[in-house]
Amino acid sequence: MWNDPPPPRPGTSDPTLRPRGVGGWGRSGPTHRVRAEVPGRGGLIGLACRVVLMLLMAAPAVAEIDPQSGLVIDTGFEQVRSQCMACHSTRLVAQNRSTREGWLQMIRWMQDTQGLWPLGDAEPVILDYLAKNYGPLESGRRRPLEVTFDE
Numbered sequence: 001m002w003n004d005p006p007p008p009r010p011g012t013s014d015p016t017l018r019p020r021g022v023g024g025w026g027r028s029g030p031t032h033r034v035r036a037e038v039p040g041r042g043g044l045i046g047l048a049c050r051v052v053l054m055l056l057m058a059a060p061a062v063a064e065i066d067p068q069s070g071l072v073i074d075t076g077f078e079q080v081r082s083q084c085m086a087c088h089s090t091r092l093v094a095q096n097r098s099t100r101e102g103w104l105q106m107i108r109w110m111q112d113t114q115g116l117w118p119l120g121d122a123e124p125v126i127l128d129y130l131a132k133n134y135g136p137l138e139s140g141r142r143r144p145l146e147v148t149f150d151e
Helices: 043-058 077-084 090-095 100-114 122-133
Strands: 017-020 024-027
Touching: 077 090, 077 122, 100 122
Parallel strands: none
Antiparallel strands: 017 024
């Protein structure tokens, strides 16, 4: 194996006589040993490993997704699934991201123009679920450019 010491010089039985360097022979002993670096114990690589580990530990947990509906499983999931899937695909919910107020406006629009029934006690639970799991993304498209025309 690669860790095994090389055999002694041919024609000698001295176990301390070993190959030294390229083409040289000599005695091995404590003064010829090389200290092996242990990964992660120091230096720049060790620091980088510790930083990556800390970032992974601080990362938010990945949300569990319902395989049938594609929605995030969380408090209010059942109400959203039963109320929203009655009229349309849950993909419509997942692609529209908004604040709690924005979701409330969408619900009111559906009630005023599309015949959505009153949600009653389920409404605050649905709004909390939608705002938490389908709120606006912090990153995404850039802001629209401000265009001015010279006359």
